[in-house]
Every structure is written in C-alpha cells, then in structure tokens.
Amino acid sequence: MVYYSAAGNTEDAAGYIADLTSGTLFELEPDEPYTDEDLNYNNDSSHVSQEYADESLGDVDLVADTVENWDSYDTVFIGYPIWWGIAAWPVDGFVKANDFTAKNVIPFCTSASSGLSESGQLLAELAGTGDWQAGDAFPLHRQRKRCTDMAG
Numbered sequence: 290m291v292y293y294s295a296a297g298n299t300e301d302a303a304g305y306i307a308d309l310t311s312g313t314l315f316e317l318e319p320d321e322p323y324t325d326e327d328l329n330y331n332n333d334s335s336h337v338s339q340e341y342a343d344e345s346l347g348d349v350d351l352v353a354d355t356v357e358n359w360d361s362y363d364t365v366f367i368g369y370p371i372w373w374g375i376a377a378w379p380v381d382g383f384v385k386a387n388d389f390t391a392k393n394v395i396p397f398c399t400s401a402s403s404g405l406s407e408s409g410q411l412l413a414e415l416a417g418t419g420d421w422q423a424g425d426a427f428p429l430h431r432q433r434k435r436c437t438d439m440a441g
C-alpha cells in the first residue's frame with residue numbers, strides 16, 4: 290500500500306484498505322513537505338499552482354522511493370489525492386523509480402468530487418511495467434454518504 294497524502298484523506302483511505310487486505314503501508318514523503326500555503330490552489334503563485342503551470346517544476350524528490358522486499362509483493366496499491374484531475378505528482382517519482390513487472394497494480398485516489406479519470410492510466414504509462422487495474426476513487430461526498438449511511 291504505497292500512498293502519498295498531503296492533508297490526511299488518502300492516508301485514512303490507505304489505512305482502511307490496509308486493514309482490510311492486511312497490507313503493508315509505505316508513505317511517500319517529499320523531501321520538502323507541502324505546507325497548507327503551498328497547497329492553496331486558489332492562489333496562482335502557490336507552490337502547487339506554479340508546478341501545475343510549469344510541468345518541469347513538478348519533479349518532487351522523495352525521502353525514500355524504494356520499498357524493502359519489493360520483490361515479495363505481487364499486488365501493489367498506489368494511493369494519492371487528485372490534483373487538477375490527475376494524480377498528485379509526488380507519486381510520479383516513485384512510479385518511475387520502481388519495476389512493476391509481474392505485479393498487479395491497483396491505483397486509488399481521494400478527491401473532492403473527481404473520479405480517477407485518466408490518472409491511473411497516466412501512471413501506468415510512466416511506470417512502463419506492471420498489470421495496472423482500473424482502480425477506484427473515494428471522493429469526499431461519497432465518504433460522507435458512507436458515514437451518514439453508517440450512522441443510520
């Protein structure tokens with residue numbers, strides 16, 4: 290269960306899926322974590338807005354991009370927030386750096402309302418290896434509905 294989470298939603302979803310699958314969690318952490326101000330997409334000059342406007346700025350160095358005993362996993366979940374319709378780019382470096390040959394790869398995202406759209410496909414192209422599945426999205430309105438349903 291490899292995931293990146295800036296504000297905690299994807300971390301919650303990853304924890305939930307890891308519980309259900311007895312998976313091992315691996316959090317992707319940028320060398321320089323994004324602050325709330327960095328993530329302000331309403332501000333054209335915020336860190337993410339600048340990276341979004343200029344793709345060449347979007348290479349994010351990670352604290353670690355290799356997983357211990359990588360060869361022993363045959364299924365890898367990759368979780369991320371949706372940023373402007375695609376996977377938050379801190380996952381790109383991980384996907385590029387690892388060999389997914391003979392692995393089942395299941396992308397999932399959290400978002401305000403978007404689905405996965407092409408995000409999984411784009412990551413599969415970046416990876417170049419692996420059997421990438423359709424995956425699933427956990428938009429917040431659905432999470433809220435699930436909570437409401439549970440509360441009865």
Ligand SMILES: Cc1cc2nc3c(=O)[nH]c(=O)nc-3n(C[C@H](O)[C@H](O)[C@H](O)COP(=O)(O)O)c2cc1C
Pocket residue numbers: 293294295296297298299300328329330337369370371372373374375399400401402403404
């Ligand atoms: C820079 C940025 C861009 C976003 N773009 C979208 C978007 O295009 N569609 C959407 O539904 N949500 C969008 N969101 C909302 C996040 O996807 C959502 O809050 C997500 O659950 C955050 O995950 P996290 O708590 O793991 O960081 C965006 C959030 C940020 C910070």
